[in-house]
Amino acid sequence: MTDVSATRLSNRIALITGGARGQGAAHGLRLGSEGAIVYLADVLDEDGETTAAELRAKGLDATYLHLDVSSADDWQAVRDRIQNDHGRLDILVNNAGIVKVTTIEEETLEAWNRTIGINLTGAFLGLHTMIPLLRVGSNSAVVNTSSIFGPSGAVGYAAYGSSKSGMLGLTRTAALELADDGIRVNALVPGGVATPINANEKSGGVIPETPLGRRADVSELAAAVAFLVSDDASFITGTELVVDGGFRTR
Ligand SMILES: NC(=O)c1ccc[n+]([C@@H]2O[C@H](COP(=O)([O-])OP(=O)(O)OC[C@H]3O[C@@H](n4cnc5c(N)ncnc54)[C@H](O)[C@@H]3O)[C@@H](O)[C@H]2O)c1
Numbered sequence: 001m002t003d004v005s006a007t008r009l010s011n012r013i014a015l016i017t018g019g020a021r022g023q024g025a026a027h028g029l030r031l032g033s034e035g036a037i038v039y040l041a042d043v044l045d046e047d048g049e050t051t052a053a054e055l056r057a058k059g060l061d062a063t064y065l066h067l068d069v070s071s072a073d074d075w076q077a078v079r080d081r082i083q084n085d086h087g088r089l090d091i092l093v094n095n096a097g098i099v100k101v102t103t104i105e106e107e108t109l110e111a112w113n114r115t116i117g118i119n120l121t122g123a124f125l126g127l128h129t130m131i132p133l134l135r136v137g138s139n140s141a142v143v144n145t146s147s148i149f150g151p152s153g154a155v156g157y158a159a160y161g162s163s164k165s166g167m168l169g170l171t172r173t174a175a176l177e178l179a180d181d182g183i184r185v186n187a188l189v190p191g192g193v194a195t196p197i198n199a200n201e202k203s204g205g206v207i208p209e210t211p212l213g214r215r216a217d218v219s220e221l222a223a224a225v226a227f228l229v230s231d232d233a234s235f236i237t238g239t240e241l242v243v244d245g246g247f248r249t250r
Contacts, residue, residue, distance in 0.1 A: 008230050010035035013086045013137065015078070017041050017069050017126060018096030020048035022195035023145070026218035027093055028052075030226045032060035036091065041067035041078055069096045069122030070114075075129040083133060090137035091229045092130050094123035095145045097163075099197055101156040112159045119163035120170065127174055127185075135181050141229040142178075142185040144171045148206070148244050150189065168240060175238030184237035186228050190221050191244025211246030 014031045018024040019040025032038045032055050040055075040062060042048040048064040055062035065081060067074045082089055097119045100111055123144050134140040149157045150164030167187055174185040192198065192206040192215040207214060224243045227233055242248055 004030065004033050004226070006033065006035050008034045008232070009091070009226070012036045012090040012229075013039075013082065013088060014091035014093070014229070015039045015041060015082065015089060015130070016093040016095055017067060017122065020044040020051055020064070022197060023190070023193060023218050023221050024093070024095045025051045026222040027095060027225050028055055028062060029058075029060070030219065030222035031091065031229070032062055033058075034226055034230070037061040037086070039063050039065055039078075039082065041065045041069075042096065043068050069094075069125060070117040072125055072129070075125045079129050079133060087133075088136035088138075089130055089133035090140050092126055092134060092140075092142045093145070093225060093229070094126045094142065094167075096122055097145060097147075097197070099157075099160050101160075103156060104158045107159060115159035116163050116166070119160065120166040123167060123170060127170070131178070131181075131183075134178075134183050137183075139231055139234070140181075140183045141233070142174065142183065143225050143228050144174075144185070144187045146171075146187045146189045146240065148189060148191045148242070148247050151240075152248065171240070172238050179237060184228075184233065186233070186236060186238070187240045188221065188224060188228065189240050189242040189244065189248075191216065191242075191247040193218060193221060206247055209247055209250060210244070211249065214245065216243060216245060 014036040020042035052064035146167040147164040171187040194215040
């Protein structure tokens with residue numbers, strides 16, 4: 001991570017789903033380093049507690065909360081907790097996601113629904129539940145994590161790609177519905193990123209199609225998220241920030 005100012009996100013309350021590891025943990029580190037009070041939420045409770053403790057050991061304000069993003073009840077509990085702690089939310093990063101690679105012919109309805117339920121419905125529930133607290137927040141901002149497999153097709157990624165295309169549609173509509181409240185909503189569109197989600201990918205995943213010839217480091221996505229949720233992006237809403245090493249230029 002490049003040197004960052006500890007003030008750009010000073011005292012902003014941030015909730016990051018899928019925050020136990022990977023990009024979500026990196027977002028927590030970056031936003032916390034810029035002064036935010038960070039909540040990491042995930043289903044991986046042990047990893048999440050460890051990650052939050054690591055951030056606290058760096059002097060950051062970080063708390064882990066259990067949240068299955070596909071559960072409306074879990075969202076309500078997280079909302080109650082943040083309401084009690086701070087009475088507002090300034091930053092929501094809908095980052096949690098899963099991948100199961102299979103053809104449409106081989107896909108099961110259960111697996112399809114699980115991918116859509118976590119990747120897309122999870123973000124809907126996040127917005128739906130947190131809008132009242134985001135309204136209380138100041139200059140509030142939401143980032144929804146899509147993927148290059150949203151706007152681009154990829155064999156074996158029907159459910160995943162559909163969920164990530166859906167994130168773009170959700171982002172645009174949310175941006176329109178929340179503009180009058182001063183809440184900005186944007187999508188992050190990562191290319192290949194070195195995280196556990198693609199640890200078992202064969203042939204380096206999208207590296208051969210990526211002009212920069214590598215996967216991103218998580219810190220490169222975190223820098224983009226920090227920009228999008230900061231006041232430096234105050235006139236940016238309803239759009240997509242593509243961080244893909246040039247994948248989509250092909
Ligand atoms: N790594 C890549 O190449 C890549 C590329 C494009 C988009 N993305 C997206 O970036 C986001 C972050 O993924 P990552 O790369 O850090 O992978 P990751 O697997 O390290 O992180 C995903 C996190 O989401 C959590 N999660 C899964 N199901 C959940 C649920 N029901 N409720 C709460 N949390 C849940 C996981 O436990 C994990 O901590 C995902 O939405 C992913 O689809 C990743």
